[in-house]
Amino acid sequence: xxQRYQELQDSHREFIAGQRLFFVATAMADGHVxxxxxxxxxxxxLGPSRVVWLNVTGSGNxxxxxxxxxxxxxxxxxxxxxxPLILRLYGQARAVHRGDEDWNxxxxxxxxxxGARQVFVLDVELVQASCGxxxxxYQYQGEREQLNDWARAKGEPxxxxxxxxxxxxxxxxxxTGIVEKSGLVQLDEADQE
Numbered sequence: 001x002x003q004r005y006q007e008l009q010d011s012h013r014e015f016i017a018g019q020r021l022f023f024v025a026t027a028m029a030d031g032h033v034x035x036x037x038x039x040x041x042x043x044x045x046l047g048p049s050r051v052v053w054l055n056v057t058g059s060g061n062x063x064x065x066x067x068x069x070x071x072x073x074x075x076x077x078x079x080x081x082x083x084p085l086i087l088r089l090y091g092q093a094r095a096v097h098r099g100d101e102d103w104n105x106x107x108x109x110x111x112x113x114x115g116a117r118q119v120f121v122l123d124v125e126l127v128q129a130s131c132g133x134x135x136x137x138y139q140y141q142g143e144r145e146q147l148n149d150w151a152r153a154k155g156e157p158x159x160x161x162x163x164x165x166x167x168x169x170x171x172x173x174x175x176t177g178i179v180e181k182s183g184l185v186q187l188d189e190a191d192q193e
Contacts, residue, residue, distance in 0.1 A: 065170035097181035115151030
């Protein structure tokens with residue numbers, strides 16, 4: 001039933017372009033496995049073996065912490081309408097933070113979203129397509145705006161404070177890189193002067 005490909009085919013790219021939801025999975029050798037749903041207009045296919053997605057501020061920052069130590073990542077897309085299909089992209093990922101040299105180039109691929117936290121670059125090593133016949137039909141009704149509203153209300157200083165207080169370490173107590181790589185350390189030092 002399942003088919004394997006070394007890179008994304010045109011039909012895969014077309015399928016991805018029509019999806020409004022995808023899932024991201026990461027894990028380290030120990031600790032919790034992370035699985036997160038992602039929406040909004042936050043994913044771009046750059047070529048047959050490269051995908052980037054924009055990560056906005058949320059309650060945790062597990063993906064960034066995991067990728068720092070184990071760059072394995074899987075993205076999964078499901079057909080909730082039309083022909084059944086599950087598409088998984090397996091590969092090696094890296095996080096691009098605001099303080100990184102390539103932030104502007106990566107972030108510039110997207111319309112600005114309030115609370116944008118990182119861009120993840122996934123180098124695809126394997127593509128798997130499977131039937132998806134057990135995935136139920138769901139009807140898309142629209143985007144939720146609560147996260148964008150929350151981030152706008154916090155403003156840039158409030159978001160940075162949230163990162164410092166709530167996104168600096170993973171569930172397993174490991175650093176996520178956001179404090180060091182997003183200029184928050186320099187802000188802390190400036191506050192002390």
